[in-house]
Structures are given as C-alpha cells and as structure tokens.
C-alpha cells in the first residue's frame with residue numbers, strides 16, 4: 644500500500660498477462676501490472692525494453708493481442724471516449740501540429756477537453772517559458788516537449804501519462820519544473836505514470852516503480868519497499884578473509900581482510916541475522932540506489 648497517497652479507489656490501471664509481438668520481437672512478455680489511483684508511478688527500462696509499447700496499449704493505440712488492459716475499469720479500445728478524455732498524454736515523439744502557433748495549439752487542444760483550465764494553461768505557458776506566438780515547427784526539441792506537456796496537463800486529467808518526459812528538457816526545467824508539476828498532480832490525488840531511463844529522476848519523484856527489461860516485468864513495488872529490500876551492507880569479521888564469506892542474498896561484493904561490503908537482496912533484519920550466522924557484525928547498512936538495483940535485476 645502506498646502510504647503517501649492512501650486510496651480506497653479502484654486501481655487506475657490494470658494490465659493482465661499482456662503479451663505483444665512484432666514479428667520475431669517480443670516487445671511485451673506476459674506483463675501484469677496494477678497501478679493504484681493517486682501518486683506517481685515510474686516505469687523504468689532501457690531503450691527497447693517495451694515501455695512505449697505498454698503505454699500505447701493503455702491509450703488504445705495498440706490492441707491487446709493476448710491479455711487485457713483496463714483504465715478506470717474500462718477497455719480503452721472499446722470505450723475510447725470514456726478513457727481518453729480522462730488522460731493527458733505526452734508522447735515520446737512529441738507529435739504536435741507543426742503549422743500551429745503555441746496559442747493555437749492551446750485553443751485547439753482546449754476544444755477537445757471540456758475541463759481545460761485556461762488560467763492554469765496560461766500559468767503553465769509562463770512557467771514553461773513558451774512564446775504564445777512561436778510556430779511549433781520552429782520550436783527546439785526541449786520547447787516542443789514543453790508545449791506537449793502544456794497540452795497534456797491543462798485539462799487537469801485524472802491520469803497523466805508521460806513517455807520519457809525529460810527527454811530534450813534541460814536539467815533546470817527537468818529538476819525544478821517537471822518534478823514540481825508531477826508532485827503537484829499527485830498531491831491533488833491524481834495519477835501520474837511516467838516512463839524513464841533516468842533512474843535518479845525516477846528515484847526522486849516516483850512513489851512506486853516497475854522495472855521492465857526485454858518485455859518482461861522484473862519487479863513492481865513501492866519505492867520504500869524497493870529500498871528496504873535492496874541494501875548495501877558492510878560486515879566486519881573477527882578474522883581476516885582472503886575471499887568474501889558467502890552471505891545469503893548477496894549478488895556483488897568488494898573489500899578485503901576484516902571488512903567486506905556486499906550488495907544484497909534482503910531486508911536489514913534478515914541481513915543482520917545472515918551476517919551473525921557467518922560470524923560477522925554489520926558496521927554499515929544503507930539502501931541501494933535505483934540504478935544499482937536495476938543493474939542487479941537485469942543481470943539476473
């Protein structure tokens with residue numbers, strides 16, 4: 644359960660046993676995933692992992708060949724109006740009408756969404772430093788991303804889906820503006836799903852994560868659970884060892900002599916017990932970074 648955003652509402656997204664092949668490539672392999680209503684969900688994976696393919700199924704842009712997808716309890720293919728009207732979407736390729744000016748894009752998008760909030764749209768335009776008279780085709784990659792964000796956000800959707808939102812954004816916009824927007828939306832009880840390969844960013848912003856690699860879901864949990872279950876522990880032994888004594892749950896080590904550091908799967912209490920069983924005491928115990936956890940999961 645996500646303590647930061649407790650919700651008795653039904654899940655926002657339910658994906659069950661979803662498999663998708665493109666010729667010989669299995670882009671999604673039996674993926675099941677539940678995303679609760681409220682909070683920020685980070686979808687992590689390297690290039691080609693299957694993130695965009697999963698997102699396209701959520702938006703009804705791809706039909707589930709095997710398995711099922713439900714958004715707000717509905718099938719996005721069978722009920723596109725009921726589903727898509729409640730989603731704000733920033734696509735990976737930022738496909739925007741090139742011939743429009745920024746202010747035209749705003750009025751055009753507004754026409755599709757009755758909940759469009761003009762004041763909020765204007766605030767976002769200023770915060771994102773977008774010139775209303777600039778033509779979309781003259782915008783830089785980062786400015787296009789900002790214009791796409793504005794369109795996705797200003798109708799205050801219950802679900803915001805951002806595919807690699809940081810891509811093209813400079814670090815200041817990424818850190819200060821994008822993160823702030825995402826947090827604000829979650830604090831209002833809405834749901835944000837964003838995909839990223841920037842793990843430090845996901846670590847900073849997300850309450851829950853799912854890791855996907857070569858179409859397979861490696862893990863899904865709250866960020867707190869992920870951190871509790873993946874630790875770096877340094878053990879002190881009463882005698883020096885040339886090689887590190889085996890520690891249950893460890894997948895990597897460094898050090899030498901009396902002190903060895905292990906990267907482990909397991910919670911602090913379990914690791915303390917395991918250390919005691921091999922005659923060692925824990926002298927340091929810290930959470931791994933998401934980056935270290937991802938690398939260890941991908942390595943198997």
Ligand code: ATP
Pocket residue numbers: 665668669670688689690691692693694695696697735840
């Ligand atoms: P990236 O971060 O690079 O966008 P991703 O995690 O979003 O990667 P996907 O775009 O979902 O990954 O692609 C998953 C796999 O499916 C890749 O091997 C990709 O080449 C393949 N793929 C995706 N769409 C198609 C398509 N329309 N036709 C053929 N192969 C596809």
